[in-house]
Amino acid sequence: MDNHQGVFRRELVDVQGIPLFWSTAEQWSQVETFEARPDDLLISTYPKSGTTWTSEIVDLIYNNGDTEKCKRDVIYKRVPFMELIIPGVTNGVEQLNNMQSPRLVKTHLPVELLPSSFWKNDCKMIYMARNAKDVAVSYYYFYQMAKIHPEPGTWEEFLDKFMAGKVSFGSWYDHVKGWWEKKRDYRILYLFYEDMKEDPKGEIQKILTFLEKDLPEETVNKIIYHSSFNVMKQNPNANYTSMNKEEMDHSVSPFMRKGISGDWKNQFTVAQYERFEENYEKKMGESTLKFRSEI
Incomplete structure (x- = not known):
């Protein structure tokens, strides 16, 4: 890929009130009219909530635990990111x-922006959710390294943006509640x-039941091993090291930074934690959706 000056570090653009990458917003009609097929499986998450992990697990399940087949290409080609459109x-x-x-389809869209063909068909x-504090920290580091995002600013500034x-x-x-x-x-x-x-x-078993698939225990154990954080971190087909430095x-x-629960404790100050919890209670207090901030 050539030098894509002007593509990266641009401000987000609102689509129906949701901030998206400028290039996705410009090509929104392509996303909106996307034609889902009845046998598509959608993997949906808010960013930094285990998207690649879930994608790798499901691709392994679809290939009956055959790790060689899962080496056929990088994860973002095996499970394309539907709404990611960047010119050139x-x-x-x-x-x-x-x-x-x-097809396996990846999305980060909130429910209200998902192309209607998915509901129609x-x-x-599969929706994977992760506690807000760990997501905020992971997202901050992701913003720094993935240049399709605007500049993150300081941690304090980013946390404010995340909360807003x-x-x-x-x-x-709104994202986790909408899908819930x-x-x-x-x-x-x-x-x-x-x-x-x-x-x-236990969780992979839930996925198998949901997909109406039955795999022998040794295959399930193999999937657990190959989708573990340490193995995926070393796997060039899963860890995004194939991407251009630009x-x-x-x-x-x-x-793939840490892949743990509770890392937020290394990032939040006491004051930030207190402010975050107060805001969280306002936004999530009424919901039946409950998260664990550590395990």
Whole structure:
């Protein structure tokens, strides 16, 4: 890829009140009219909530634990990021249109922006949610290294933006609640990052049941091993090291940084924690959705 000056570090653009990458906003009609297929599986998350992890697990399941088949390409080509359109760099819609079924589709869109064809076709969807404080920290480091985002500013500034929903894909609070409500009416398996860390076997079993698949125990154990953080961190097909330094600078912060629960304690000051908790209670207090901030 040539030098894409002018593509990176641009301000976000609102689409129906949700801040998105400028290039996605410019090509929004392509995303909005995306034609889902009935056998598509949508993997949806708010950013930095275990998207790549879930994608790798599901791709391994689709290939019956055959790790060689999962080496066929990098994760962002095996599970295209639908709404990521950057001129001259990538187009998730085109990638998906050129794929054979059954397709795995990645999105970070809140429910209200998801193309209507997914609801119309009653596609199965897996949503992975992670506690807000760990997401905020992980997102801050991701903003630093993934240059499609605007400059993050200081941690304090970024945290304010995160709490106000002024980061790409909008408010974490609205995102997790929106998908939580939607699962009452659609085929959505709602998973939690902390549960997957604590009991990968139990959570992968939930995915298998949801997908109506049955795999022998030794295959499930193999999937657990190959989708573990330490193995994926070393896997060039999963760790995004294949990306151009202009797009993602791993020397600033690796794409796969720590993959733990509770890392927020190393980042938040006491004052930030107190302010965050107060704001969190206002936004999440009424919801039946409950998170664990550590395991």
